[in-house]
Amino acid sequence: MFYERLHVTFVGVVATLVDSVVVAEFAGYWLHRLLHSDKLPALSRGHLIHHFLVYGPQQPMRAGDGWRLPRSFCCPAGE
Numbered sequence: 001m002f003y004e005r006l007h008v009t010f011v012g013v014v015a016t017l018v019d020s021v022v023v024a025e026f027a028g029y030w031l032h033r034l035l036h037s038d039k040l041p042a043l044s045r046g047h048l049i050h051h052f053l054v055y056g057p058q059q060p061m062r063a064g065d066g067w068r069l070p071r072s073f074c075c076p077a078g079e
Contacts, residue, residue: 034040035047 038044
């Protein structure tokens with residue numbers, strides 16, 4: 001059968017999933033650092049605007065009661 005030729009095991013699937021999460025987190029961290037470094041001005045500016053919208057002067061910082069979507073993300077402008 002095709003399954004037997006793949007040699008798919010439970011450990012192999014779990015290892016692949018764990019490795020993909022680790023690589024995605026690592027890449028995401030460095031991408032975020034790159035956006036803050038201002039080495040790509042157009043992307044850095046957009047990211048800065050994102051921070052101002054989410055964590056602007058009129059917005060509270062994260063509350064201690066868990067993770068919530070920012071108001072600017074879940075509600076269209078003007079509501």
